[in-house]
Amino acid sequence: MNDYLKTSIFEHKKVRFDKDSIKHSLSNSLTYSVGKDTVTATDRDMFFATAYMVRNRLIDRWMETMRSYYVNDVKRVYYFSLEFLMGRTLMNGVHNLAFEQQFREALKESAINLDEIREVEPDAALGNGGLGRLAACFLDSMATLDLPGYGYGIRYEYGMFAQRIEDGRQVEHPDNWLRYGNPWEFPRPEVLHQVKFHGRVVQYADERGMLRYHWIDTDDVMAMAFDTPIPGYGTRTANNMRLWSAKATRDFELRYFNEGNYVKAVEDKNASENLSKVLYPDDSTAMGRELRLKQQYFFVCASLHDILRRYRKYQNNFDALPDKVAIQLNDTHPAIAIPELMRLLVDLHHLEWEKAWNITTRTFAYTNHTLMPEALETWAVTLFESILPRHLQIIYEINRRLLRDVMHRYPGDNGILRRMSIIDEEGGRRIRMAHLAIVGSHKVNGVAQIHTELMKQTIFRDFDRFFPGKIINITNGITPRRWLNQANRRLAELITSRIGPGWIKDLTQLKRLVPLADDASFREEFAAVKRLDKERLVAMLKKKLGIDINPDSLFDVQIKRIHEYKRQLLNVLHVVTLYNRIRHDPNAGHVHRTVIFGGKAAPGYSMAKLIIKLINDIADIVNNDPRVAGHLKVVFIPNYDVSTAEEMIPAADLSEQISTAGTEASGTGNMKLALNGALTIGTLDGANIEIREEVGEDNIFIFGLTATEITEMKANGYQPLDFYHSNAELRTVLDMIGSGFFSPDEPGRFKPVIDTLLQHGDKYFLLADYASYIACQKKVDAAYQDQEEWIRKAILNVAQMGKFSSDRTILQYANEIWDAKPAKPAPLQVDEIG
Numbered sequence: 001m002n003d004y005l006k007t008s009i010f011e012h013k014k015v016r017f018d019k020d021s022i023k024h025s026l027s028n029s030l031t032y033s034v035g036k037d038t039v040t041a042t043d044r045d046m047f048f049a050t051a052y053m054v055r056n057r058l059i060d061r062w063m064e065t066m067r068s069y070y071v072n073d074v075k076r077v078y079y080f081s082l083e084f085l086m087g088r089t090l091m092n093g094v095h096n097l098a099f100e101q102q103f104r105e106a107l108k109e110s111a112i113n114l115d116e117i118r119e120v121e122p123d124a125a126l127g128n129g130g131l132g133r134l135a136a137c138f139l140d141s142m143a144t145l146d147l148p149g150y151g152y153g154i155r156y157e158y159g160m161f162a163q164r165i166e167d168g169r170q171v172e173h174p175d176n177w178l179r180y181g182n183p184w185e186f187p188r189p190e191v192l193h194q195v196k197f198h199g200r201v202v203q204y205a206d207e208r209g210m211l212r213y214h215w216i217d218t219d220d221v222m223a224m225a226f227d228t229p230i231p232g233y234g235t236r237t238a239n240n241m242r243l244w245s246a247k248a249t250r251d252f253e254l255r256y257f258n259e260g261n262y263v264k265a266v267e268d269k270n271a272s273e274n275l276s277k278v279l280y281p282d283d284s285t286a287m288g289r290e291l292r293l294k295q296q297y298f299f300v301c302a303s304l305h306d307i308l309r310r311y312r313k314y315q316n317n318f319d320a321l322p323d324k325v326a327i328q329l330n331d332t333h334p335a336i337a338i339p340e341l342m343r344l345l346v347d348l349h350h351l352e353w354e355k356a357w358n359i360t361t362r363t364f365a366y367t368n369h370t371l372m373p374e375a376l377e378t379w380a381v382t383l384f385e386s387i388l389p390r391h392l393q394i395i396y397e398i399n400r401r402l403l404r405d406v407m408h409r410y411p412g413d414n415g416i417l418r419r420m421s422i423i424d425e426e427g428g429r430r431i432r433m434a435h436l437a438i439v440g441s442h443k444v445n446g447v448a449q450i451h452t453e454l455m456k457q458t459i460f461r462d463f464d465r466f467f468p469g470k471i472i473n474i475t476n477g478i479t480p481r482r483w484l485n486q487a488n489r490r491l492a493e494l495i496t497s498r499i500g501p502g503w504i505k506d507l508t509q510l511k512r513l514v515p516l517a518d519d520a521s522f523r524e525e526f527a528a529v530k531r532l533d534k535e536r537l538v539a540m541l542k543k544k545l546g547i548d549i550n551p552d553s554l555f556d557v558q559i560k561r562i563h564e565y566k567r568q569l570l571n572v573l574h575v576v577t578l579y580n581r582i583r584h585d586p587n588a589g590h591v592h593r594t595v596i597f598g599g600k601a602a603p604g605y606s607m608a609k610l611i612i613k614l615i616n617d618i619a620d621i622v623n624n625d626p627r628v629a630g631h632l633k634v635v636f637i638p639n640y641d642v643s644t645a646e647e648m649i650p651a652a653d654l655s656e657q658i659s660t661a662g663t664e665a666s667g668t669g670n671m672k673l674a675l676n677g678a679l680t681i682g683t684l685d686g687a688n689i690e691i692r693e694e695v696g697e698d699n700i701f702i703f704g705l706t707a708t709e710i711t712e713m714k715a716n717g718y719q720p721l722d723f724y725h726s727n728a729e730l731r732t733v734l735d736m737i738g739s740g741f742f743s744p745d746e747p748g749r750f751k752p753v754i755d756t757l758l759q760h761g762d763k764y765f766l767l768a769d770y771a772s773y774i775a776c777q778k779k780v781d782a783a784y785q786d787q788e789e790w791i792r793k794a795i796l797n798v799a800q801m802g803k804f805s806s807d808r809t810i811l812q813y814a815n816e817i818w819d820a821k822p823a824k825p826a827p828l829q830v831d832e833i834g
C-alpha cells in the first residue's frame with residue numbers, strides 16, 4: 001500500500017491568499033515563530049515574520065508536488081551544481097505565487113515597511129557568477145514549466161565573499177549569510193548519508209569467483225540535507241532544492257570516550273564539518289585543492305545515494321534508471337558522479353561493467369561552460385588516488401576501454417590516443433575531468449552557438465568525430481520572472497498594460513511590442529520608465545556612496561566578474577580616451593556619460609584586483625576634474641551580486657559585452673541588460689551573436705575582430721606594439737596609465753597592467769580592438785543624441801529578446817537531452833490565486 005494514498009491524520013486547512021488571512025498569518029508568525037510583539041520587533045523580526053508568512057504559502061504546493069511526483073512515478077531531472085546563485089527569495093516568493101497586491105496591502109495595514117524589511121534579507125550567494133546564476137534561473141524555469149526538476153548542491157556556510165572597496169582596492173569580507181538563520185530552508189536531520197574518503201581498496205573473489213572490490217579503512221563524513229522549496233510562477237508546482245551540509249559521524253563521540261581525548265576529538269569533528277564551510281571564490285581557474293575535490297565528491301555521493309534510494313521505492317533493478325532519472329552536470333565540477341555511479345552499480349550492486357556503463361552514460365549529460373585551458377578542470381592523479389582510490393581505478397578502467405575503442409577506430413594513431421585520454425600524461429599525470437564527463441554522458445552541450453561550434457572545432461574536436469551528434473548546442477537563457485517582472489516593476493507593468501501578462505510565462509509574446517516602437521506615446525512612457533529607474537539608481541548611489549550622478553547622462557554599464565578576458569581594461573582605455581578628448585576640446589558637444597563598473601575579482605587574481613584599483617584611481621581623478629564635470633563620471637559599485645544587479649540593470653542605457661571574440665561561452669548579463677532596454681555594445685562573442693540576430697543589426701553596436709580573425713592573428717604572430725606605435729591617441733592613454741598620471745602617489749602602480757599589453761603579448765587583443773571600439777563608442781554617442789531613435793531601439797531590444805528566456809532553454813534540455821515531461825499538477829484553486 002502506497003503510504004501517500006492513505007489519508008493524512010492531520011487535516012489542515014490550506015493557507016489563503018486574501019488580505020485578511022495574510023495579516024492574520026503575519027501576526028501569528030511574529031508571535032509564535034519569531035517570539036516578539038510589535039513593540040519590541042526589529043526590522044529583522046518583521047522580515048522573518050513576513051518570510052514565514054510567505055513560506056507557509058509555498059508549503060501546500062511543495063508537498064503536493066512532491067507527492068504527485070511520487071504517486072505518478074515520473075521521470076525526474078536532477079541538476080547537479082556546485083553553485084546556486086539564488087539572491088533574495090522574499091519577493092520571488094510573492095511574485096511567483098502571484099499575490100503581490102494583497103501582500104503589499106496587508107503589510108501596509110500591519111505597519112510593516114516593505115522597502116526596509118526586504119533589505120534585511122541577505123542574498124543566498126552560493127555561487128561565483130554566471131554558472132551559479134544559470135543554475136538558479138534553471139530551477140525557476142523547471143518549476144514554472146511543471147518539470148520534476150531537483151537542484152542538488154552544497155549548503156555552504158559562507159557563500160561568495162562580500163566585496164568592500166577600501167582606498168580603491170577590493171577587500172574581501174566573509175559572507176556569514178546564515179548568521180540570523182535562513183527562513184527558507186528546512187533541515188532534514190533524518191536525511192543523512194555517509195560519505196567516505198581516503199582508505200584503501202581490497203580485491204577479493206566472491207562465491208562465484210568474480211573479482212570484487214572493497215573500499216575500506218576510510219575517513220567518513222555525514223551529509224545532512226537541507227531543503228528549500230522552489231515555486232514556479234503561476235502554477236501549483238513547487239520543486240525542491242536539496243543542499244548538503246557536512247556533519248561529523250557519530251564515531252567521533254565513541255572515539256573520545258574510548259581515547260579519553262575529548263578536545264582532540266572535537267577538533268577532528270570540526271575538521272570534517274569544514275567540508276561545507278566555504279564556497280571557492282574563483283570562477284576562472286581550476287585550483288586543484290584537496291578540500292575542493294572533497295566538496296565535489298561529498299555532494300555527488302550524497303545526491304546519488306538519495307536518488308537511488310528514491311528510485312528503488314518502485315524498482316528492484318537498475319534497468320529503468322535512465323527512464324526515471326536524468327542527471328545534468330553543471331560543468332565538470334560534479335563529474336565524479338560518473339565513476340561514483342559505476343562504483344555503486346558494479347561494486348555494491350554487482351552489475352556487469354558493460355551493463356552499468358550503459359545505464360550510467362544514458363543517465364548523465366554534461367554542460368561545458370568554457371574553452372579556456374586554465375579553467376578546464378584537471379586533478380593530479382596522486383591527490384585523487386589518496387582521496388578516492390577506488391574511483392581512480394574505475395576511471396582507469398573507463399579510460400582503458402575508451403582508448404581500446406579509439407585504437408580500433410584509428411589504428412596506429414598514437415596522437416589521438418594521447419589527445420583523447422582521460423589521463424594527461426605530460427608533466428605529472430592528471431585526470432582531465434572534461435574528457436571523463438564527455439565519455440560518461442550521452443549528450444554534451446555548449447551554451448551558445450559560437451561556443452558549441454568552437455568546442456567542436458577546437459578542444460573537443462576528436463570527441464566530436466568519435467561520438468558524432470553527442471555534442472549539441474543549447475543557448476543559455478535567464479528567467480524573465482526575476483530579471484524583468486521582479487527587478488523592473490515599472491517596465492513590467494508598462495508591458496503588461498499593452499500586451500497583457502502572458503509574456504511572463506511566454507517571453508516570445510514580447511514581439512507584440514515591436515509595432516509600439518513606432519508609437520510616440522508608448523515611446524514616451526517607455527522613456528519615462530527608464531528615467532525613473534535611472535533616478536532610483538542615482539538615489540541609491542547617493543545614499544550608499546555619497547556621489548552625485550546626473551540621471552540625464554548615458555549610463556554605460558559593465559557588470560560582471562573582473563577578468564582579463566572580459567576586458568574591463570578596454571572599457572578603461574575608452575574612459576581615458578574620452579577624458580582626454582573632453583579636456584582638449586570641452587565644447588565639442590560631448591555626450592554626458594556615466595561609466596559604471598561592478599564586479600568581484602577572485603581573491604588570488606592580482607591583475608584583476610589591480611584593474612579594480614585602476615578604475616577607482618581613474619574615478620578619483622576624473623570625477624574631481626572641473627574640466628570634464630558635466631561630461632564624464634566614473635563609478636565603481638562595490639559588491640556586485642544578484643541584488644545589486646537587480647538595482648542596476650533597469651537603469652542601464654548601454655550594456656558593455658566586450659570580451660575577446662571566442663572567449664565568453666555565452667554570457668547571461670548581456671541578456672538581462674538587453675531585456676531591460678539597454679543597447680549592447682559588444683563583440684561577436686558568446687550569445688551576443690544570437691542577440692544581434694534577434695534584435696537586428698541596427699539595434700546593437702558591434703565592433704572588433706571576429707573569433708576567426710583572432711585565431712588568424714594569433715597564428716600570424718600578433719604584435720601589439722604595432723598598434724601602440726601607429727595610434728597616437730592609444731599611445732597617450734597607455735603612457736598616462738603606465739607612468740602614473742592616475743596614481744601620482746605611486747607612479748609605477750599600474751605599470752604591470754600596461755606591461756601585460758605591451759610586454760607580455762596582450763593575450764586578449766585589447767590593442768587590436770581599441771580603434772574599432774573607440775569608433776563604435778562614437779556611434780553610440782551619436783545615437784544617444786537622438787533620444788527618440790534611441791528609445792525606439794531600446795524598445796526593439798526588449799521586444800525581440802524572447803528567445804533568451806530560460807524557459808526556452810529548459811524546454812530544449814527537456815526535449816533534446818532529458819526526455820522529461822511536465823507533470824501537470826491540479827489547477828490552482830480559486831481562493832489560492834493571487
Ligand SMILES: *Cc1c(COP(=O)(O)O)cnc(C)c1O
Pocket residue numbers: 128129130133559560561640641642645666667668669670672
Ligand atoms: C548574471 C550574473 C552574472 C553573469 O554575468 P556575465 O555578464 O554573463 O558574466 C554574474 N554575477 C551576477 C550577480 C549575475 O546576476
